[in-house]
Amino acid sequence: xxxxxxxxxxxxxxxxxxxxxxxxxxxxxxxxxxxxxxxxxxxxxxxxxxxxxxxxxxxxxxxxxxxxxxxxxxxxxxxxxxxxxxxxxxxxxxxxxxxxxxxxxxxxxxxxxxxxxxxxxxxxxxxxxxxxxxxxxxxxxxxxxxxxx
Numbered sequence: 001x002x003x004x005x006x007x008x009x010x011x012x013x014x015x016x017x018x019x020x021x022x023x024x025x026x027x028x029x030x031x032x033x034x035x036x037x038x039x040x041x042x043x044x045x046x047x048x049x050x051x052x053x054x055x056x057x058x059x060x061x062x063x064x065x066x067x068x069x070x071x072x073x074x075x076x077x078x079x080x081x082x083x084x085x086x087x088x089x090x091x092x093x094x095x096x097x098x099x100x101x102x103x104x105x106x107x108x109x110x111x112x113x114x115x116x117x118x119x120x121x122x123x124x125x126x127x128x129x130x131x132x133x134x135x136x137x138x139x140x141x142x143x144x145x146x147x148x149x
């Protein structure tokens with residue numbers, strides 16, 4: 001009986017394989033196409049990731065700036081250019097506080113530190129006043145401050 005059972009078992013296995021073979025071939029084809037699609041998607045993800053990193057580097061880096069035009073005023077036919085360092089130096093030369101310098105310039109006390117640090121620039125209307133204050137001597141500046149009090 002063992003011979004019969006072995007022969008029967010092998011015949012059942014052969015028939016099962018014969019029945020499953022067309023289904024397995026379809027699955028193998030699908031598996032191959034899925035693998036190629038996955039590989040294509042991986043390549044696409046890789047290129048998109050590199051493009052994203054390049055874009056992030058551009059965002060982090062400051063944009064290339066054209067030479068920033070400094071606010072200026074005509075002074076006796078010549079062009080006068082505002083420099084934050086000149087304002088700081090004049091305040092030190094006069095020996096006055098930032099609050100007093102703001103009073104001389106007729107601006108808010110918050111504007112002066114931003115101008116001196118270069119974080120912001122004065123408007124054209126304020127440039128003329130800055131230029132006149134930079135030309136004022138210590139006595140005259142103190143006299144103007146005394147009149148304002």
